[in-house]
Amino acid sequence: MKLVLRNITKRFGSLVANDSISLEVSPGEVHCLLGENGAGKSTLMNVLYGLYQADEGEIVLDDQVQHFTGPGDAMAAGIGMVHQHFMLIPVFTVAENVMLGNESTGVAGTLDVAAARERVNEISERFGFHVDPDALVEELPVGVQQRVEIIKALSRDAQVLVFDEPTAVLTPQETDELMQIMRQLKEAGKAIVFITHKLREVREVADKITVIRLGKVVGEAKPTATNAELASLMVGRPVELVVHKDEPQLGDDALVVQDLRVRDALGRVHLDGITFTIRAGEVLCVAGVQGNGQTELTEAILGLQEHVEGSVTLDGKQLVGRSVRQVLDAGVGFVPEDRQEDGLVGGFSIAENLMLNRSFRSPFVRRGSLRRDALEEFAEQKLKEYDVRAPDIHTHADKLSGGNQQKVVVARELSRDLRLLVAAQPTRGVDVGSIEFIHKQVIATRDRGIPVLVVSTELDEVVALADRIMVLYRGQVIGIVPGDTPRETLGLMMTGERPKDMIA
Amino acid sequence: MSGTDDNTPTEAEKLGGSGPTTTEAPEPTTPESAGPSRSHSMLREIASGNALAGVLAVVLAVAVGSLMIALTDERVRETTSYVFARPGDFFQATWDAIWGAYTALFRGAVYNDRVDDFATQIRPLTETLKFAAPLIAAGLGVGLAFRAGMFNIGGRGQMLLAGAASGWVAANVELPTALHLPLAIVAGMVAGALWAGIAGVLKARTGAHEVIVTIMLNYVGFYLVFFMLSRQELLQAPGSGNPKSAPALETAVLPKILGERFNLHLGFLLALVAVAVVWWLLGRSTLGYRIRAVGENPSAARASGIDVGRTYVVVMLIAGALVGLAGANQVLGTVTSGVTVDLDAGIGFDAITVALLGRSRPLGILGAGLLFGAFKAGGFSMQASEGIPVDIVLVVQSLIVLFIAAPPLVRAIFRLPAKEAK
Numbered sequence: 001m002k003l004v005l006r007n008i009t010k011r012f013g014s015l016v017a018n019d020s021i022s023l024e025v026s027p028g029e030v031h032c033l034l035g036e037n038g039a040g041k042s043t044l045m046n047v048l049y050g051l052y053q054a055d056e057g058e059i060v061l062d063d064q065v066q067h068f069t070g071p072g073d074a075m076a077a078g079i080g081m082v083h084q085h086f087m088l089i090p091v092f093t094v095a096e097n098v099m100l101g102n103e104s105t106g107v108a109g110t111l112d113v114a115a116a117r118e119r120v121n122e123i124s125e126r127f128g129f130h131v132d133p134d135a136l137v138e139e140l141p142v143g144v145q146q147r148v149e150i151i152k153a154l155s156r157d158a159q160v161l162v163f164d165e166p167t168a169v170l171t172p173q174e175t176d177e178l179m180q181i182m183r184q185l186k187e188a189g190k191a192i193v194f195i196t197h198k199l200r201e202v203r204e205v206a207d208k209i210t211v212i213r214l215g216k217v218v219g220e221a222k223p224t225a226t227n228a229e230l231a232s233l234m235v236g237r238p239v240e241l242v243v244h245k246d247e248p249q250l251g252d253d254a255l256v257v258q259d260l261r262v263r264d265a266l267g268r269v270h271l272d273g274i275t276f277t278i279r280a281g282e283v284l285c286v287a288g289v290q291g292n293g294q295t296e297l298t299e300a301i302l303g304l305q306e307h308v309e310g311s312v313t314l315d316g317k318q319l320v321g322r323s324v325r326q327v328l329d330a331g332v333g334f335v336p337e338d339r340q341e342d343g344l345v346g347g348f349s350i351a352e353n354l355m356l357n358r359s360f361r362s363p364f365v366r367r368g369s370l371r372r373d374a375l376e377e378f379a380e381q382k383l384k385e386y387d388v389r390a391p392d393i394h395t396h397a398d399k400l401s402g403g404n405q406q407k408v409v410v411a412r413e414l415s416r417d418l419r420l421l422v423a424a425q426p427t428r429g430v431d432v433g434s435i436e437f438i439h440k441q442v443i444a445t446r447d448r449g450i451p452v453l454v455v456s457t458e459l460d461e462v463v464a465l466a467d468r469i470m471v472l473y474r475g476q477v478i479g480i481v482p483g484d485t486p487r488e489t490l491g492l493m494m495t496g497e498r499p500k501d502m503i504a
Numbered sequence: 505m506s507g508t509d510d511n512t513p514t515e516a517e518k519l520g521g522s523g524p525t526t527t528e529a530p531e532p533t534t535p536e537s538a539g540p541s542r543s544h545s546m547l548r549e550i551a552s553g554n555a556l557a558g559v560l561a562v563v564l565a566v567a568v569g570s571l572m573i574a575l576t577d578e579r580v581r582e583t584t585s586y587v588f589a590r591p592g593d594f595f596q597a598t599w600d601a602i603w604g605a606y607t608a609l610f611r612g613a614v615y616n617d618r619v620d621d622f623a624t625q626i627r628p629l630t631e632t633l634k635f636a637a638p639l640i641a642a643g644l645g646v647g648l649a650f651r652a653g654m655f656n657i658g659g660r661g662q663m664l665l666a667g668a669a670s671g672w673v674a675a676n677v678e679l680p681t682a683l684h685l686p687l688a689i690v691a692g693m694v695a696g697a698l699w700a701g702i703a704g705v706l707k708a709r710t711g712a713h714e715v716i717v718t719i720m721l722n723y724v725g726f727y728l729v730f731f732m733l734s735r736q737e738l739l740q741a742p743g744s745g746n747p748k749s750a751p752a753l754e755t756a757v758l759p760k761i762l763g764e765r766f767n768l769h770l771g772f773l774l775a776l777v778a779v780a781v782v783w784w785l786l787g788r789s790t791l792g793y794r795i796r797a798v799g800e801n802p803s804a805a806r807a808s809g810i811d812v813g814r815t816y817v818v819v820m821l822i823a824g825a826l827v828g829l830a831g832a833n834q835v836l837g838t839v840t841s842g843v844t845v846d847l848d849a850g851i852g853f854d855a856i857t858v859a860l861l862g863r864s865r866p867l868g869i870l871g872a873g874l875l876f877g878a879f880k881a882g883g884f885s886m887q888a889s890e891g892i893p894v895d896i897v898l899v900v901q902s903l904i905v906l907f908i909a910a911p912p913l914v915r916a917i918f919r920l921p922a923k924e925a926k
Contacts, residue, residue: 325809
């Protein structure tokens with residue numbers, strides 16, 4: 001089925017979210033919609049899916065003009081959507097989720113689960129999904145849950161499949177598997193719209209690329225375009241994808257971690273005796289597949305983990321056994337991996353968020369009361385310095401895009417007197433322009449002689465920032481290698497294979 | 505999704521106008537994105553909903569209340585039997601019943617135009633203020649806990665313990681007024697704080713849910729005070745056989761602030777002071793900042809070095825002290841003849857409504873407390889002059905809660921846009 005969007009315009013009040021956007025997707029083709037957060041990609045797809053009505057323009061499927069008033073119409077017409085946030089019911093089985101909204105019933109209104117189960121098996125086998133129809137969705141890994149979403153769309157004979165930022169929640173392996181699935185679907189003659197802002201994925205899988213910026217189509221590109229070309233189209237100016245950094249000016253050993261063990265409340269071991277050192281003025285990147293102890297490592301340093309053994313010293317001071325506040329006061333800056341959960345208070349203004357870890361003493365506190373004038377002055381200054389795009393300092397943090405939220409967190413952490421910076425997934429869910437900015441800040445911090453620990457599951461980021469790379473696998477250090485170690489070697493290490501030359 | 509939602513931009517989209525890359529692309533308004541703690545965020549939305557929703561809830565409740573008044577009115581029922589023959593009678597009767605009821609409520613709560621002497625005319629207003637005082641104080645206690653993400657359902661128990669402590673000091677300690685009265689008030693506040701603090705400590709240390717703990721502490725508190733009131737060696741008035749304590753000594757009674765002709769006592773001014781203190785605490789102090797941070801996002805607070813458990817304890821202590829002030833107000837001002845287990849007079853629970861209606865904000869709670877005080881004062885006169893059961897007022901109060909708890913319903917009725925920024 002061929003999908004054509006013709007001059008779609010969608011306005012919200014005075015804001016034009018989509019300005020006369022046209023798009024053509026043919027069967028057996030992956031069409032990438034590339035753009036930064038807020039460029040209007042999701043609005044366009046919501047128009048296509050019937051969630052919004054376009055103010056102008058039309059949706060055409062196989063030469064038939066469509067008028068969708070809701071997702072039901074779109075589904076019936078053969079459009080399937082895989083949302084970024086899964087629309088699944090966790091306590092239902094896969095089969096129950098797949099049949100939801102499209103239940104076939106037997107005599108006396110009983111659910112025909114058997115038929116749904118069969119349908120799941122059939123689709124699952126055809127595309128090699130390996131999904132058990134009787135598994136509870138909440139017990140499945142994220143990548144498999146996403147496949148359930150795909151099965152759900154396919155079970156309704158969707159001919160056009162829309163993937164809305166599908167890789168944001170996936171590990172690198174799961175991402176590779178998804179790419180494979182997309183190729184299979186393409187070969188099966190489906191038309192695929194793939195929305196993303198990650199350049200590497202686009203080049204890997206796309207047949208056509210349309211770049212959207214500020215609600216307009218700003219260009220089309222071939223998959224052979226370079227990352228730099230795509231990025232500058234997206235951002236509207238040349239972007240440096242490679243972080244320029246000089247040789248590190250190494251100082252003394254600053255952060256010394258010895259035989260660190262972390263268990264959870266159930267006694268499971270997450271970190272199994274790891275030892276490493278970061279010198280002043282050095283970036284150590286922790287690489288590894290998500291869930292191999294990285295989260296526990298950063299939380300143990302911060303004092304957020306309960307059952308910690310071993311030793312973590314910063315400039316000779318012991319951090320294990322200290323409260324979070326004492327650790328922060330020792331000069332540790334922390335960019336948590338989940339900024340919405342641990343980094344920001346969504347209902348607080350930008351200004352209030354900027355003093356979140358400084359509510360006990362000056363400069364924003366005088367005798368138990370807030371110094372609002374000092375805080376506001378500080379916030380105005382940081383807003384400019386860190387290029388946070390927001391109407392003003394009173395904007396609530398949850399109204400900001402991911403990149404701007406992260407800039408607020410980074411601004412807060414870097415504006416204290418630091419002796420160590422711990423940054424976990426500093427650019428997850430952040431647009432290209434902000435990634436560039438945040439990476440520069442990390443390197444600038446290093447160059448001020450501060451030791452930096454970066455945890456990232458993105459190899460690109462690890463390679464871009466690291467002076468040395470430590471690979472974690474199942475709670476153990478597989479090796480610490482130089483920053484210029486080839487990706488293939490790192491990839492092997494991430495699967496648990498020890499390199500011959502272990503210490504860098 | 506209803507037709508009206510489709511064209512309504514979210515706040516994010518509006519903000520986008522001033523900086524196009526600022527905001528996320530508009531997402532469909534699906535509740536799924538709310539995350540795992542949906543019940544928690546729902547309760548928070550109810551506790552901190554916008555002011556307009558509160559006003560509209562009151563309007564709706566009054567409207568439904570009118571219906572009830574009409575339905576229960578005898579003349580309306582008579583005229584209904586011949587409504588088609590003489591519809592005028594029916595509408596006249598309905599109007600009379602509703603108008604009569606609400607004007608009686610007004611006369612009982614604010615200003616009585618049926619008497620000549622000015623003092624008597626404004627007496628109802630002073631009664632309203634008297635009834636409002638404990639509702640405001642206790643409402644602040646509930647609202648403050650809301651702001652830290654805690655649901656203090658234990659107002660009743662906290663008031664009883666506070667009343668018992670204040671009552672004991674009032675009846676058994678002999679001191680000059682300048683010392684006795686403050687001591688009695690502080691005793692009540694401390695007792696309330698400690699009783700509420702139990703829930704705070706249990707939550708901080710063991711994770712016990714404060715809703716269950718505070719509800720159960722209501723029962724424990726009730727029977728504990730009842731027990732003490734039944735023992736000569738504890739609280740019971742000497743020589744008495746009733747579960748009641750001795751009356752407060754003169755030196756511990758809250759003075760009447762408008763002279764002996766009015767019942768309004770110092771408790772109302774204390775409630776106003778409490779409003780000011782809580783306003784400063786929440787908006788201007790670092791402790792209040794931490795309380796709000798913990799209430800909005802405990803994990804971010806924790807990762808920023810704020811001791812979440814300790815904050816829970818501190819909040820419950822302050823909340824209990826505020827509810828305790830309401831208990832002291834009752835024992836030392838409103839009913840000084842001795843402590844009984846009825847002293848809370850439903851205020852412990854009404855305080856939850858007041859906090860909800862006031863959106864857990866000090867000035868909102870002040871307004872809601874005044875409104876509920878007016879309902880209390882006016883309800884009696886409505887019953888006396890119009891023969892309308894006082895229960896109608898209770899129904900209206902309950903309907904307010906119901907409408908506040910159902911924002912989509914209110915939005916649908918008034919065709920308001922879907923929830924935007926808080």
